[in-house]
Amino acid sequence: MKHNFGAGPCILPQEVFQEASQAVIDFNNTGLSILEISHRSKEFEQVIQEAEALVRELMDVPSDYSVLFLQGGASQQFAMVPMNLLPEGRKAAYLDTGVWATKAAKEASKVGQVAIVASSSDKNYSYIPKEFSVPSDAAYFHYTSNNTIYGTEIFEKPNVDVPTIVDMSSDILSRVINIADFDLIYAGAQKNMGPAGVTLVIVKNDILGRTGRTLPAIFDYEAHAKAGSLYNTPPVFSIYVSMLNLRWLKEKGGISVIEQENIIKARTLYDEIERNPFFRGTANEQDRSRMNVTFVMDTPEQESAFLKLAQERGMVGIKGHRSVGGFRASIYNALGISSINALVDVMKEFEELSK
Structure with a gap:
């Protein structure tokens, strides 16, 4: 998938x-x-x-x-x-x-x-x-x-x-x-x-x-x-x-319903970025987007390894824009929470493999 x-x-x-x-x-x-x-x-x-x-x-x-x-x-x-x-x-x-x-x-x-x-x-x-x-x-x-x-x-x-x-x-x-x-x-x-x-x-x-x-x-x-x-x-x-x-x-159910879903999706991914010692967000916390989650690794040399693992697990399009580097997860309306959870699982898997 x-x-x-x-x-x-x-x-x-x-x-x-x-x-x-x-x-x-x-x-x-x-x-x-x-x-x-x-x-x-x-x-x-x-x-x-x-x-x-x-x-x-x-x-x-x-x-x-x-x-x-x-x-x-x-x-x-x-x-x-x-x-x-x-x-x-x-x-x-x-x-x-x-x-x-x-x-x-x-x-x-x-x-x-x-x-x-x-x-x-x-x-x-x-x-x-x-x-x-x-x-x-x-x-x-x-x-x-x-x-x-x-x-x-x-x-x-x-x-x-x-x-x-x-x-x-x-x-x-x-x-x-x-x-x-x-x-x-x-x-x-x-x-x-x-x-x-x-x-x-x-x-x-x-x-x-x-x-x-x-x-x-x-x-x-x-x-x-x-x-x-x-x-x-x-x-x-x-x-x-x-x-x-x-x-x-x-x-x-309209925009109010999708807004709540978007809040949950963004919070789930940002929580993992905060928890996982290998990653950190690039945007100020109070200004973080719900649509485009940007993050990098504390050890940039590991980014290619994480990208490879993520691609092997079915993640598409997470490489960050050249202006920022790292990774960008765009989580628009039609992307379900299951995809967010799958990305979080890959981040946790990388953490375990790197210990």
């Missing part, structure tokens, strides 16, 4: 894979594959409408927000956010907590002025900055809620008095949030929602159309909202599989 701890894309429930694979052959007894049906057909309209309804229900999205399914990944949102929300002559505030936050700020700087309000780069992004202020004249404040490479996560929205934008690509749908706290949320699907190829955007309608910029329609949130995410041919299959996964999440 394989245990997929890869950072993405993507781990999804087996029943989602099974239903999606059937739809590739014959979608809903239409005699056509989901890969070939028209995005203008009533069959796909039902898919995208259900996907939006499930997002609204599961996340309790207020009626004055648009739910969009776009392309280009979160990286395209790095540019679309300032294009749509940053007026000429204004500045945007960014919190720098890792690679993706840095890239978001860099893209925004090509559109307008950017102020980095705080950064944790001084300690290789192993913590979340706490003491910072956001200029009151900033057009918006942007942060990345979960940092996949460095294993840190922001659980409480920073207390700021300007519109707040958050990149939730790697912790979307993993915990309960109050949508009304944010003006725009975006997330690449390929961690917790669905396959790569579709990006979820939840945006408060009244912040749009205020920059005075003339945008190409493909980069204009208002154009996509007016078209119901069908301005151009959407990623049909990715949206369909995301819909199936949203159904699965609803059937489990």
Whole structure:
């Protein structure tokens, strides 16, 4: 049995894979594959409408927000956010907590002025900055809620008095949030929602159309909202599989239920990292991510031996990112507690073998 701890894309429930694979052959007894049906057909309209309804229900999205399914990944949102929300002559505030936050700020700087309000780069992004202020004249404040490479996560929205934008690509749908706290949320699907190829955007309608910029329609949130995410041919299959996964999440009991499972999974693995003398975590304890658990060995020379043992026991994707080294266990929604327990058993086995 394989245990997929890869950072993405993507781990999804087996029943989602099974239903999606059937739809590739014959979608809903239409005699056509989901890969070939028209995005203008009533069959796909039902898919995208259900996907939006499930997002609204599961996340309790207020009626004055648009739910969009776009392309280009979160990286395209790095540019679309300032294009749509940053007026000429204004500045945007960014919190720098890792690679993706840095890239978001860099893209925004090509559109307008950017102020980095705080950064944790001084300690290789192993913590979340706490003491910072956001200029009151900033057009918006942007942060990345979960940092996949460095294993840190922001659980409480920073207390700021300007519109707040958050990149939730790697912790979307993993915990309960109050949508009304944010003006725009975006997330690449390929961690917790669905396959790569579709990006979820939840945006408060009244912040749009205020920059005075003339945008190409493909980069204009208002154009996509007016078209119901069908301005151009959407990623049909990715949206369909995301819909199936949203159904699965609803059937489990919703986000509050999966959040409790995620807390238990993370605690189980962190407890072993703390207990086992061969391992130590890399992120500050108070800032540890529930989605991406990063750890190293006190004796780096032993890391290759542990990686070999883990791979022999079916662990996949646990090698850490080159920026941090060591190991990274990504424990997204669809990864069961049995996989966490299997990794813990391997860590204990390595401890015994090394005595």
